[in-house]
Amino acid sequence: METLNREALSDRPHVLSATQMSEISSVLTGDPREYGIACALWTLAVVRDLIAARYGVRLDRYGIPGLLRLLGLWPANPRHWGAGIDPEVLAQWRRHRYSELRRQAHDAGGTLWFADIIPLPSGVTVVTASTPMGPSVFAAYRDTPVTDAFPDFCRRLADSGSPWLMMTPHPVLSARPVARLRAEGTVRMHIVPRTLDAAVSAAERWRAARRTALRTKHTRADLLRALHAAGAREVTTLCRAAGLARVTADEVLRGAVLHPETLDPWRTLLDELTAVTRRLDEAADERERLVAACWKAGVSSVGLLSRTGGLPRARVERVASALPEVAAERERLLARLALAAERGEQPRDELAVACWSAGVSTSVVVHTGRLGKPRLARAVKTYGEGVARERERLLAALGEAATAVRQSTLVRDRLLRRAHAVLARVAARAEACQRAEERARERRNELIAHCWRAGIRTISLIERRTHLHQSVTYGALRASGIDPPMLRR
Numbered sequence: 001m002e003t004l005n006r007e008a009l010s011d012r013p014h015v016l017s018a019t020q021m022s023e024i025s026s027v028l029t030g031d032p033r034e035y036g037i038a039c040a041l042w043t044l045a046v047v048r049d050l051i052a053a054r055y056g057v058r059l060d061r062y063g064i065p066g067l068l069r070l071l072g073l074w075p076a077n078p079r080h081w082g083a084g085i086d087p088e089v090l091a092q093w094r095r096h097r098y099s100e101l102r103r104q105a106h107d108a109g110g111t112l113w114f115a116d117i118i119p120l121p122s123g124v125t126v127v128t129a130s131t132p133m134g135p136s137v138f139a140a141y142r143d144t145p146v147t148d149a150f151p152d153f154c155r156r157l158a159d160s161g162s163p164w165l166m167m168t169p170h171p172v173l174s175a176r177p178v179a180r181l182r183a184e185g186t187v188r189m190h191i192v193p194r195t196l197d198a199a200v201s202a203a204e205r206w207r208a209a210r211r212t213a214l215r216t217k218h219t220r221a222d223l224l225r226a227l228h229a230a231g232a233r234e235v236t237t238l239c240r241a242a243g244l245a246r247v248t249a250d251e252v253l254r255g256a257v258l259h260p261e262t263l264d265p266w267r268t269l270l271d272e273l274t275a276v277t278r279r280l281d282e283a284a285d286e287r288e289r290l291v292a293a294c295w296k297a298g299v300s301s302v303g304l305l306s307r308t309g310g311l312p313r314a315r316v317e318r319v320a321s322a323l324p325e326v327a328a329e330r331e332r333l334l335a336r337l338a339l340a341a342e343r344g345e346q347p348r349d350e351l352a353v354a355c356w357s358a359g360v361s362t363s364v365v366v367h368t369g370r371l372g373k374p375r376l377a378r379a380v381k382t383y384g385e386g387v388a389r390e391r392e393r394l395l396a397a398l399g400e401a402a403t404a405v406r407q408s409t410l411v412r413d414r415l416l417r418r419a420h421a422v423l424a425r426v427a428a429r430a431e432a433c434q435r436a437e438e439r440a441r442e443r444r445n446e447l448i449a450h451c452w453r454a455g456i457r458t459i460s461l462i463e464r465r466t467h468l469h470q471s472v473t474y475g476a477l478r479a480s481g482i483d484p485p486m487l488r489r
Contacts, residue, residue: 016057024071025071027050028140029073029124029140029142032046040160041138042137042139042140043138044061044135044136048061074120075120075126090192101190109162110161110164113131113157114132114166115128115129117146119146123142125140125141125149126139127150127153129153139152139153150177151177151181154181155186158187163187164188165190166190166192167191169191196461199447199448199450200465202440202447203468205444206437206443207467209439210437210440213430213433213437216430217430218259220244220423224239224249225252227270230273231276231277234416235249238423241421241424243431273412277412280405280408283404286404287402293394294394296323298356298359298360299391300320300359309398326358333351333355337355337365338369340369348369348371349371352365352376353382355368356387448476448477
């Protein structure tokens with residue numbers, strides 16, 4: 001470790017003297033055309049030929065960068081173009097956008113250049129540009145603002161052809177001289193996002209995914225409330241379709257509709273379901289009324305009423321039990337008929353027909369009144385023809401009401417199935433949005449950590465660019481194994 005930490009011990013003098021190196025430094029910060037060189041920008045090969053022609057010293061290809069570092073005209077650690085850009089974003093850009101730009105530049109007769117602006121500690125700004133298959137050109141500017149240096153570099157580069165510059169984001173790109181260059185068409189610039197810009201876009205995608213997830217969640221809750229208010233009372237089925245627990249659904253149903261505008265696509269479905277539910281309730285009430293009317297008219301067969309009205313026997317019996325006065329009237333008429341039969345009163349036909357009309361069965365009337373069935377049949381035909389027609393009318397009306405109830409029930413079930421399908425789609429969309437939000441959040445946190453590792457150590461800058469809270473930024477860094485310094489405010 002002591003050996004590694006030692007400073008350089010070489011005191012070997014450079015092959016060029018201090019005066020010669022000072023002259024070279026002043027030459028390289030100017031325009032090559034002022035010194036009789038045909039090109040407008042410097043290359044390493046041009047610098048080597050210039051030194052060989054002026055001072056008779058032939059440096060190798062590796063000695064020129066070292067000399068430039070000694071002169072403060074070259075970075076100590078040269079960086080490749082695209083350093084600090086998210087690798088995934090850069091790979092995607094090269095795979096899709098770069099191939100298209102290369103084809104467009106070829107068709108227009110232009111040349112693609114990858115440009116970079118490198119500020120050096122010595123106060124020199126170096127602007128470089130390189131082609132995929134050619135040498136790099138550069139220009140060094142001492143004590144010159146970058147807003148003047150970069151437009152000058154672009155004009156000198158344009159003298160050799162039609163340049164298409166590939167640039168990473170830099171503040172100088174928004175300066176007025178550069179904007180004028182782009183407006184004049186001197187150069188064409190295409191910006192590739194850096195890591196921080198990728199983190200910003202990831203944060204925007206995360207916020208968009210979160211807004212979509214919340215909007216879908218509210219839409220699902222609003223739809224559930226609207227369907228329940230419209231008559232879809234089967235909350236358990238609706239909750240199962242919506243992917244909600246019953247407790248959560250009860251809380252949702254107690255709330256109000258937050259976003260009624262989201263229900264517009266399903267407004268027709270809700271109105272139709274409301275109308276069908278209303279018709280179903282009205283048809284069910286009408287069927288109950290007709291069952292009671294049939295029972296009052298003397299249709300005392302529970303099985304017949306159950307088959308005709310489409311009701312279970314227990315429900316028909318409950319309807320009959322709610323009419324005790326009808327049973328009391330039957331008992332009273334049967335008692336009168338029995339008394340008349342014991343006394344041998346004649347005729348008993350009208351009294352027997354009254355018992356039959358009240359709903360007493362034929363066998364009971366024949367047995368109690370001591371009449372034959374043929375005689376009772378003739379008496380019913382004579383005195384009870386109107387009662388029979390009324391019974392037939394009421395039974396037909398009951399059958400129609402049962403058909404209406406059955407059809408309304410089928411329509412309601414179909415609409416409920418459609419509502420379940422809508423809720424299922426909304427639930428699936430909500431889950432997909434939730435998963436997208438989680439992926440976007442993970443990607444955002446990875447890019448924030450990548451920004452930190454790439455040298456962007458200003459927490460406030462990350463917060464301003466991504467519009468995130470400080471706690472979110474710190475949490476993302478700590479989740480990636482980075483322990484940022486505590487920020488005191």
